[in-house]
Amino acid sequence: MSEPTPILTTEKLVMQFGGVTAVDHVDFSLNPGELRCLLGPNGAGKSTFFKCLTGQLKPTSGTIRLNGQDITGWETHAIVNLGVGIKTQVPNLFDGLSAYENIRMAARRRHLKPMAKERAEEMLEKCGITHLARREVGLLAHGQRQLVELATVLAPAPALVLLDEPAAGMTGAERDRLADLVLETARRAAVVVVEHDMAFIRRIAKFTTVFNRGAIFREAMIGDIMTDRAVQEIYLGKQADVAA
Numbered sequence: 708m709s710e711p712t713p714i715l716t717t718e719k720l721v722m723q724f725g726g727v728t729a730v731d732h733v734d735f736s737l738n739p740g741e742l743r744c745l746l747g748p749n750g751a752g753k754s755t756f757f758k759c760l761t762g763q764l765k766p767t768s769g770t771i772r773l774n775g776q777d778i779t780g781w782e783t784h785a786i787v788n789l790g791v792g793i794k795t796q797v798p799n800l801f802d803g804l805s806a807y808e809n810i811r812m813a814a815r816r817r818h819l820k821p822m823a824k825e826r827a828e829e830m831l832e833k834c835g836i837t838h839l840a841r842r843e844v845g846l847l848a849h850g851q852r853q854l855v856e857l858a859t860v861l862a863p864a865p866a867l868v869l870l871d872e873p874a875a876g877m878t879g880a881e882r883d884r885l886a887d888l889v890l891e892t893a894r895r896a897a898v899v900v901v902e903h904d905m906a907f908i909r910r911i912a913k914f915t916t917v918f919n920r921g922a923i924f925r926e927a928m929i930g931d932i933m934t935d936r937a938v939q940e941i942y943l944g945k946q947a948d949v950a951a
């Protein structure tokens with residue numbers, strides 16, 4: 708059987724901040740419909756790599772391709788317009804509007820008005836936040852806002868979803884809901900998740916990329932990553948044991 712054509716690739720991607728090489732010649736490849744978690748100790752370069760993919764940072768050199776198209780250095784909104792759902796660590800919601808209005812507006816990017824309404828209702832239901840539909844998002848708890856934002860990201864049915872620390876600040880129940888949502892999304896879309904929360908990672912991760920010192924250190928199934936001595940050592944040098 709022939710290899711699938713990747714939806715997203717990077718070739719020799721480099722991001723330098725002055726003398727610091729945060730991303731060091733990274734070759735990365737993601738297949739359509741694949742769910743990939745990016746792990747690594749603090750300062751490994753995950754967030755910087757992610758920000759290059761999302762257009763938050765312009766890489767120093769190298770290439771990023773989406774469905775074969777060179778998108779290196781593109782602005783975030785242009786990447787979103789190609790059908791990529793992006794959730795960064797910086798919240799991206801209209802605080803003065805209701806959860807429903809935020810999600811409906813996001814759905815309008817892809818759907819006509821009546822369909823956008825239907826889609827917004829469907830996303831509220833899927834994300835378990837129907838009870839928050841009429842609430843102003845600026846007044847919601849952090850985890851609730853994260854779920855509303857995820858609903859806005861998924862509402863236009865993107866073919867590729869990029870999530871930076873989506874479980875941050877969530878309660879256990881919210882995190883479980885998020886894990887189910889990510890797994891469900893990955894049935895139709897490719898998904899990249901950067902996350903520190905190992906309980907969450909254990910629930911969703913399959914094939915996983917571990918970064919260290921700006922480069923890809925290991926790529927393997929999560930079970931093998933968890934028991935990999937060298938991976939445990941890079942974590943032990945920096946923070947809690949990956950297998951803890």
Ligand SMILES: Nc1ncnc2c1ncn2[C@@H]1O[C@H](COP(=O)(O)OP(=O)(O)OP(=O)(O)O)[C@@H](O)[C@H]1O
Pocket residue numbers: 724727728729747748749750751752753754755756918
């Ligand atoms: N804006 C910046 N200016 C200068 N150096 C930066 C900047 N952003 C990141 N770095 C450096 O780049 C390296 C990689 O950082 P990055 O935040 O990408 O790592 P990370 O793996 O995402 O870490 P964490 O898990 O703590 O978020 C670190 O040495 C960091 O100090």
